[in-house]
Structures are given as structure tokens and as C-alpha cells.
Amino acid sequence: PYFTCPAQFQFRYIERRPSPVAEGIELFLGSRFHETMEYLYEQINHKVPTVNELVNYFNQHWEKHWQQSLQKQKERNFTNTLRIVKSGQTVEDYFHKGQLFVENYFHQYHPFDQDKTEGIEIKVAFNLDPKGEFKMQGFIDRLGRDEDGTLWIHDYKTSARKMSEEDARGEDQLALYQAGLYQNPRFGPKKKY
Numbered sequence: 001p002y003f004t005c006p007a008q009f010q011f012r013y014i015e016r017r018p019s020p021v022a023e024g025i026e027l028f029l030g031s032r033f034h035e036t037m038e039y040l041y042e043q044i045n046h047k048v049p050t051v052n053e054l055v056n057y058f059n060q061h062w063e064k065h066w067q068q069s070l071q072k073q074k075e076r077n078f079t080n081t082l083r084i085v086k087s088g089q090t091v092e093d094y095f096h097k098g099q100l101f102v103e104n105y106f107h108q109y110h111p112f113d114q115d116k117t118e119g120i121e122i123k124v125a126f127n128l129d130p131k132g133e134f135k136m137q138g139f140i141d142r143l144g145r146d147e148d149g150t151l152w153i154h155d156y157k158t159s160a161r162k163m164s165e166e167d168a169r170g171e172d173q174l175a176l177y178q179a180g181l182y183q184n185p186r187f188g189p190k191k192k193y
Contacts, residue, residue, distance in 0.1 A: 115144030124180030
């Protein structure tokens with residue numbers, strides 16, 4: 001968020017001011033997709049949900065949070081329930097886009113055996129300098145481990161632009177997650193005594 005808008009970062013994370021405008025539809029959609037992925041990977045050890053079950057889960061959570069947004073609009077006198085920046089787009093368009101994201105993810109990764117889930121929404125907090133004066137924290141959407149023992153950081157994106165492998169290699173957020181995992185005793189290098 002800092003690189004997108006330093007002032008917004010200041011208000012939200014440092015001063016913790018409530019937003020003067022309604023939540024953006026992109027954030028709303030991303031949150032519903034993340035919830036659906038959490039549900040999926042929590043279920044896999046017991047039973048892999050069907051694509052219809054997964055889409056239904058997405059739909060139910062969209063509706064639940066839509067009702068909460070309507071309530072927030074009333075309480076805070078927002079002009080819109082959700083803020084849409086792209087002209088010509090509607091809430092319904094984003095809803096259908098989210099359903100499509102869920103279906104596409106399901107069909108691309110089913111039966112979800114590419115790696116074993118090590119954790120969902122893993123908090124990584126770590127030092128940016130040797131003295132520990134500057135710290136960073138973030139949340140990894142999902143951490144997987146393949147058969148070779150390699151850790152895979154999964155960071156779900158719901159933007160219209162697909163991230164290439166080259167984009168991912170240059171992504172600061174993923175590099176910081178990697179640094180956080182390196183400093184984590186559970187995932188970092190094992191110390192020899």
C-alpha cells in the first residue's frame with residue numbers, strides 16, 4: 001500500500017483513521033476470493049470441495065459482506081456502498097468476475113496436490129536490519145511445501161492483469177515474505193549446535 005499512495009498508508013496504518021469513503025470494489029472482491037481460498041485449503045485434508053461448493057461459498061460470503069457494506073454506508077453516510085473507480089463497471093460485474101476467478105482457480109489446480117499446505121494466512125514479522133531497529137510484517141496467503149522440500153509462497157491476486165513469472169521474480173512483496181521466512185525458526189535455515 002505504501003508505494004501506491006504514501007498518504008493513504010499514513011492514514012490507514014500509522015494514524016489508523018477510519019476511511020472517509022466506502023471500501024473499494026477491488027479490495028472487496030479480493031477479500032472474498034481470499035476467504036474462499038482459505039476455505040478450500042482448510043477443507044482439502046478432509047474432502048476436496050466441488051467447484052459448485054466453492055462458488056457457493058464465495059456467493060454466500062459476498063452476500064454476507066455486501067449486507068455489512070450496506071449497513072456501513074448507512075452509518076457513515078457514504079454515497080456508495082462500494083467504491084467503483086473503473087467507469088462502466090458495476091458491482092454485478094465484479095461479482096461475476098469473482099465467480100470466474102474461483103472457477104478458473106479450481107480447474108487449474110484441482111486436485112490441489114501440487115504441494116502440501118504448511119499454513120494459511122501466516123504472519124511473518126522480521127527485522128530489516130541486523131540490530132532489529134526496523135521491522136516489517138506481512139501475511140502470506142498460503143505457504144506450501146513440495147515433495148523436494150521447497151517452500152512455495154502463494155499470494156493471491158485478483159487484478160485484471162495476469163502476473164508473469166518474471167513479474168513475480170521482481171515483486172518486492174514476495175521478496176520480503178522470503179526474508180521473513182528465512183528469519184523464522186520454523187522455516188529458515190536450521191542451526192547446528
